[in-house]
Amino acid sequence: MSDLEAISLKLEARGHRVTPSRRAVIAAILQQSEHFTVDDLLSYQGAGRATVFRTIRLLTEIGVVCRVLMEDASLHYRVSERGKHHHHVVCSDCGRVQDLDQCVIADVMRELSSATGFEIEGHWLELYGKCSQCRSRSRAVLAG
Ligand SMILES: [Zn+2]
Numbered sequence: 001m002s003d004l005e006a007i008s009l010k011l012e013a014r015g016h017r018v019t020p021s022r023r024a025v026i027a028a029i030l031q032q033s034e035h036f037t038v039d040d041l042l043s044y045q046g047a048g049r050a051t052v053f054r055t056i057r058l059l060t061e062i063g064v065v066c067r068v069l070m071e072d073a074s075l076h077y078r079v080s081e082r083g084k085h086h087h088h089v090v091c092s093d094c095g096r097v098q099d100l101d102q103c104v105i106a107d108v109m110r111e112l113s114s115a116t117g118f119e120i121e122g123h124w125l126e127l128y129g130k131c132s133q134c135r136s137r138s139r140a141v142l143a144g
């Protein structure tokens, strides 16, 4: 089964119709490199802006796509291997994104919940830094 079919089945299993224009958006997503913006998808033919936004939102809700806030504050998307709540490390040099396996601050959230009296329903955390490839490249430059 292709990724396109697998994602279509997932959507249908949740009661969403997979129209030809939604299929076009999913196909465009699967052609993207590591991460992409909504504008990247709009450059593909086959679906209007509203469909692109709606399809992205649906795919995010069912955990096929995750949102990544880049260091420049632009919102990117990426096909998720996790399917559930998780965080990312983002390279501030090359923009490489890696999923973290699990929520790293679940304990902190529980503490903050009792400290504030809030029932905390969500949070967003990205980690920024330099990936190992960029670090070894800059070491090579320094070594001349
Ligand atoms: Zn990098």
Ligand SMILES: [Zn+2]
Pocket (backbone or CB within 6 Å): 066, 067, 078, 080, 081, 082, 086, 087, 088, 099
């Ligand atoms: Zn992710």
Ligand SMILES: [Zn+2]
Pocket (backbone or CB within 6 Å): 085, 086, 087, 102, 103, 104, 105, 106, 123, 125
């Ligand atoms: Zn978390």
